Amino acid sequence: MKKKQTAEVDVVSGATYSSNGIIDAVREALNHSIEKQKEKAGKHKATPKPKPTVAPTKKPQPTSSTTEDTTEDGTKVVEKVTNYEKQVTGNATCYPDEDEDFESYPISLLVNITGQKLTRTTTKDGQDTVEETNTYKVDTIAFTEKTKTLAAREGNWFYLKRAADGFGKYKGVFGQLLLPKEVGQVDVVSSATCSSVAILDAYKNAIEQLEK
Secondary structure, three states: OOOOOOOOOOOOOOOHHHHHHHHHHHHHHHHHHHHHHHHHHHHHOOOOOOOOOOOOOOOOOOEEEEEEEEOOOOOEEEEEEEEEEEEEEEEEEEOOOOOOOOOOEEEEEEEEEEEEEEEEEEEEOOEEEEEEEEEEEEEEEEEOHHHHHHHHHHOOHHHHHHHHHEEOOEEOHHHHHOOOOOHHHOOOOOOOHHHHHHHHHHHHHHHHHHHO
């Protein structure tokens, strides 16, 4: 009866009342033990800590202002200036040179931009003429995490990082683009030429997304 840890046993023939009394006592003892274990477990049960609520990052909203003027000949000119912050993604492929020391692979850049868009609407004789001018400044350039992971796995991260950051007397492509500097005026980094060209291609692709 002890090994089974249960009070469900057969009574002994000829000692029914005694056996039943023993069984009842054992059953009561087992129930008491179980209740004690539950009580003990409840005391030591750790109270779960509430998880902190993380507020979602709010994207900066564009701000705009509008001015209106009418010339002496009755021409109406409305100018709307919109200031904005935007992140665009540029994609490109890094191709090997004639030595073909590596296989081509994709790269992606995250380009953060602060810009201003001017929309001028001129109304004369009932006809509207709309002109738009977009000026911007590149604040930061970075590789996407996927690009870092892929380049590291394929053994290309050393060259991508060298092209982006530069070394010694060679200025990195990222730094040159932040000056700002026209893409055609950016010098590639020695021993990381293919990576430099790929970064420039991805940057141009990002700017194209911005101007769409």
